[in-house]
Amino acid sequence: MSTVAYITARGLFGRRRVLLLLPLPLLLIGLALICESNDVSPLDWGQPVIVGLGLAVVLPVIALIVGTGVLGSEVDDGTIVHILTKPLPRRDIILAKLMVAAGVSAVTAAVPLFVAGVLADSARLGLALAAAAAIGALAYTALFLLLSLLTRRPVLFGLAYILVWEGLLGNLVSGTRSFSIEQYVITFADRIAPTDLLTGQVSVPVSIVMSAIFALGGTLYAINRLGSFSMAGETS
């Protein structure tokens, strides 16, 4: 593991905000278990719990906490300077941070989604959800990593994307779904394990291309932005 990735991981798990990662996955597993043990039909609880909570909230919020945590907090407190004053290509720094962020988000979101998928339908749905969540984690963290370099309030803008763009407009204005990572994740999971629980609303090719654009475009733009990282002087 590169030194940047090592410091990033230590920083992520060393801060108290890592505890924020626990409640949401536990809630998801807990709700699925309660519904299952009370013999509620998966057709009734599967959609609201897996999509409404798991894909619309747990995955993006975890990616937001982690994605802004690996870079945004270092930019905030100024420790990023110690990494930037090294002769490392900015690409290596962004890739190391993205790897840690995407990896941690993918594991944290995929495990509860896998459990919920197994309980609702089958191991196949569980695996499909986990795999789709991993792809989604990559696209989300690339976006939130970039936001950390574009604005001083990456969490605010990230939340706006999740809640307003994906949550609100995604339900009202169908066109916005083409720019919604949540919709790509649903499409992928539905494609890998077709069930009545998930209904993809974006085509598979669009989902593939758009996920790649979010992940790749976000990463490339972030590399470019990090190259121009400025520290304000005392007068500003």
Next chain:
Amino acid sequence: MSVVDLQNVSRWYGNVVAVNDVSMTLEPGVTGLLGPNGAGKTTVLHMMAGFLAPSRGAVTIDGSPTWRNPGIYRNLGLVAEREAVHGFLTAREFVVACAKMQKLPDPAAAADHALRLVEMTDAQDRRIETFSKGMRQRTRVAASLVHEPQVLLLDEPFNGMDPRQRMHMMELLHTLGDRGHTILFSSHILEEVEQLSGLVQVIVAGRLAASGDFRRIRRLMTNRPHVFAVQSSDDRRLAVALIGEKSVSGVEIEATGLTVRASDYGSFTRALPRIALGEGIRLRKLLPSDESLESVFSYLLEA
């Protein structure tokens, strides 16, 4: 041997000009970057360190531009003013990590050497968040020295250090300067610069106000009259007596007392009590009124 060069460099933020047409060349040895708070020292340092693009002009190290050029960090160390460090690491972990990111062949040995230089060997296995300000500062210096850069930039490096640590750090910078490293440190405290460096660059209000040998500049500063505010039991009679004194170059009588201009600080402060005693006047207040650095700098700017 490395040379840092600024050619007609300006930097503005919107309508605010932070640095205005500054040209300077830093050669091996220790140079002090001096100026009152808010003068633009940090902006200059950040441009040298590649953390700010000059709005106009060129900033280079050995001919390579510093902006958007991470390669310069092989040869450059920066101790920024903001003291944030990865507090969850121990000092040794932190310095070793820096050595690794510099891709040094033996990071552990380089870290040992750097920590020894700043006398942090005893505390090296403690987490940085448990350190005092001075210890953090020394750890950051160790981290920026670990790859033995030819150029070392330090922004207010003595902040938070006790006198012994200050002295040690000054010795360290001296040694590095004598060995041919190019060292620039900023300070708003004249005495620090006086002790550490023969060469200074003085920045006032974003402009280079003076540049060169400190002693020469210092003489310039001492040539100006010292201003004192004086109150006594009989201001007018004291003024008459004072104007006959050689070290006094001017006296103004105001409602609140006297404003006395003295050409020589030492003789005036010795003469004043003698004169007052001789005249039977009681002194109520004696206050040097322009001792602040800002006034020294503004004098320099006018000179």
